[in-house]
Amino acid sequence: MSYFSDIYNGIKTLLTGMRVTGGYFLNARKGTLTQQYPDNRETLKMFDRFRGEVVMPHDENNEHQCTGCQKCEIACPNGSIEIIWDRAIVEETGKKKKKIDQHIYHLSMCTMCGLCIEACPTDAIVWAQNFENSVYDRTQLTKVLNQPGSKVKDGIED
Amino acid sequence: MSKDQIIKSNFKTEEYFINMGPQHPATHGVLRLILTIDGEIIRNIEPDLGYIHRSIEKMCERDSYQQIVHLTDRMDYLSSHINNEAVCLVVEKGLEIEVPERVKVIRTIIAELTRIASHCLWWGVMGMDVGALTTYFYAFRDREMINDIFEETCGARLTMNYNIPGGLMFDIHPNFVKRVKDFITHFKTKIPEYDRLLTGNVIFQKRTKGIGILTKEDAISFGASGPVARASGVSCDIRKIHSYSAYDQVNFNEVLFTEGDSLSRYKVRIQELWESLSIIEQLIDNIPEGDIKVQTKAVIKLPKGEFYQRVETARGELGVYVNSTGTKNPYRLKFRSPGFSNLSVLNKIAKGYKIGDLVAIMSTIDIVVPDIDR
Numbered sequence: 001m002s003y004f005s006d007i008y009n010g011i012k013t014l015l016t017g018m019r020v021t022g023g024y025f026l027n028a029r030k031g032t033l034t035q036q037y038p039d040n041r042e043t044l045k046m047f048d049r050f051r052g053e054v055v056m057p058h059d060e061n062n063e064h065q066c067t068g069c070q071k072c073e074i075a076c077p078n079g080s081i082e083i084i085w086d087r088a089i090v091e092e093t094g095k096k097k098k099k100i101d102q103h104i105y106h107l108s109m110c111t112m113c114g115l116c117i118e119a120c121p122t123d124a125i126v127w128a129q130n131f132e133n134s135v136y137d138r139t140q141l142t143k144v145l146n147q148p149g150s151k152v153k154d155g156i157e158d
Numbered sequence: 159m160s161k162d163q164i165i166k167s168n169f170k171t172e173e174y175f176i177n178m179g180p181q182h183p184a185t186h187g188v189l190r191l192i193l194t195i196d197g198e199i200i201r202n203i204e205p206d207l208g209y210i211h212r213s214i215e216k217m218c219e220r221d222s223y224q225q226i227v228h229l230t231d232r233m234d235y236l237s238s239h240i241n242n243e244a245v246c247l248v249v250e251k252g253l254e255i256e257v258p259e260r261v262k263v264i265r266t267i268i269a270e271l272t273r274i275a276s277h278c279l280w281w282g283v284m285g286m287d288v289g290a291l292t293t294y295f296y297a298f299r300d301r302e303m304i305n306d307i308f309e310e311t312c313g314a315r316l317t318m319n320y321n322i323p324g325g326l327m328f329d330i331h332p333n334f335v336k337r338v339k340d341f342i343t344h345f346k347t348k349i350p351e352y353d354r355l356l357t358g359n360v361i362f363q364k365r366t367k368g369i370g371i372l373t374k375e376d377a378i379s380f381g382a383s384g385p386v387a388r389a390s391g392v393s394c395d396i397r398k399i400h401s402y403s404a405y406d407q408v409n410f411n412e413v414l415f416t417e418g419d420s421l422s423r424y425k426v427r428i429q430e431l432w433e434s435l436s437i438i439e440q441l442i443d444n445i446p447e448g449d450i451k452v453q454t455k456a457v458i459k460l461p462k463g464e465f466y467q468r469v470e471t472a473r474g475e476l477g478v479y480v481n482s483t484g485t486k487n488p489y490r491l492k493f494r495s496p497g498f499s500n501l502s503v504l505n506k507i508a509k510g511y512k513i514g515d516l517v518a519i520m521s522t523i524d525i526v527v528p529d530i531d532r
Contacts, residue, residue, distance in 0.1 A: 006360075009360050010360045010361075013358050013359045013360045014360070016354050016358060016359075017354060017355045017356070017358075017359055019354070020351050020354050020355045021292055021355070033299055033302065046309075047310045047313075047331075049309075049310065049311070049312070049313040049328075049331070050309055050313055050314075051313045075224070075225075077221055077225035077228060077229070111228060111317070112313075112314060112317070112319075113227075113317075113319045114319060114327060115224060115225065115228070115319075118322070118327060
């Protein structure tokens with residue numbers, strides 16, 4: 001007798017499961033989640049807070065907001081940020097002031113923890129939302145964030 | 159002696175070794191099991207660890223307390239937020255600061271979402287391990303919604319690093335509450351679907367019912383925790399017995415089963431999905447206003463002494479032990495990870511079963527290998 005009840009139960013549970021999958025099969029167009037990823041690059045928009053890579057925004061006068069305080073370098077857990085800095089004499093006051101020469105960012109070592117951006121007192125570095133970071137040569141993943149010839153914006157003090 | 163008995167007495171078998179892993183897809187990562195088998199029957203299992211050891215505990219001794227948090231993301235990556243919370247709680251305990259109510263509630267909501275996401279992934283993979291591929295897609299569809307919530311609020315989908323000692327890195331996104339509510343209404347219709355698809359299925363029942371029985375005594379003596387221990391009737395929910403964050407403000411049941419087999423471990427997790435949903439529902443409507451962090455010093459120095467904090471991750475009890483000498487780094491930091499203790503019961507419960515059952519048993523233990531090796 002249990003032989004027949006086993007067959008009955010087997011077919012019953014099979015059909016219960018099939019009703020779920022069959023429902024999706026028949027309503028396949030409804031609520032489609034698949035994104036046609038490489039083809040939808042123009043329309044694909046990441047969330048504002050998405051951590052893609054660290055960038056340093058520059059304004060139209062090629063000025064950034066980094067004072068070279070090195071707080072990001074200290075906050076970084078894995079040494080992804082190196083700052084090469086110098087002291088230069090400010091003409092108006094005659095005093096020496098710290099300025100960055102190169103803000104080097106190793107994307108290959110970055111774990112996207114966000115501690116550098118939390119640490120920055122002048123919001124000089126922010127997250128960019130691009131995520132297609134693959135390259136053929138890993139030397140390309142070491143980036144200099146400040147553009148050549150750029151200087152710090154007036155009035156930015158740490 | 160009958161003819162059959164004569165054949166049986168002359169039929170000789172030999173035990174032999176076989177490696178399962180380190181790259182076996184059913185071991186969920188780089189776990190190597192050295193199996194001693196007799197035909198298809200398992201005689202002994204020896205897990206060989208160390209393939210993904212990254213010396214996280216040693217690295218913690220080098221890092222400041224803020225930097226430790228992001229390393230814990232990489233232990234049990236499926237409950238990364240809860241790991242972060244554990245480290246933050248132990249630092250807050252050492253500094254004797256009380257975080258605002260808002261932080262506690264947000265931490266709890268995100269921790270429960272993490273638990274749902276983790277159990278979703280487990281459910282999908284569990285189905286796949288016993289031969290039902292469809293579950294994987296359905297579970298990932300629902301997990302995707304949670305990942306989107308995390309991505310919008312925390313900035314990352316898996317390794318979120320949203321907690322800092324003293325509070326949260328930034329406030330929740332304006333869309334957060336709406337998205338979570340959408341998810342709850344969506345997911346409430348999906349868990350019954352999970353049940354119809356897999357739980358009641360006769361093949362699944364036969365693969366799991368009465369297989370891999372862990373007795374209550376063994377669960378206690380091996381130090382098992384989380385759903386593995388609760389399926390054997392051990393009451394061990396840290397959220398209940400050592401309440402932290404906002405768990406004392408909510409009503410929820412500790413899910414307990416007494417059978418201790420694979421099916422009850424499965425059922426515990428399915429029930430926990432409902433409990434997590436109910437916890438989120440109780441909190442989501444009344445997130446208190448207030449600050450999102452207590453300002454700590456830029457260089458955190460814990461006072462001299464030892465500190466310990468336990469939390470309940472999706473896999474069980476995670477303990478963080480900090481031994482501080484008063485400097486900016488911990489002198490010693492030890493994680494008591496749930497996966498390690500839960501894996502140790504494997505040899506006890508899978509002995510005598512077949513290799514196919516071992517895959518199902520391992521799946522219900524729900525191991526995450528980076529959590530075991532650290």
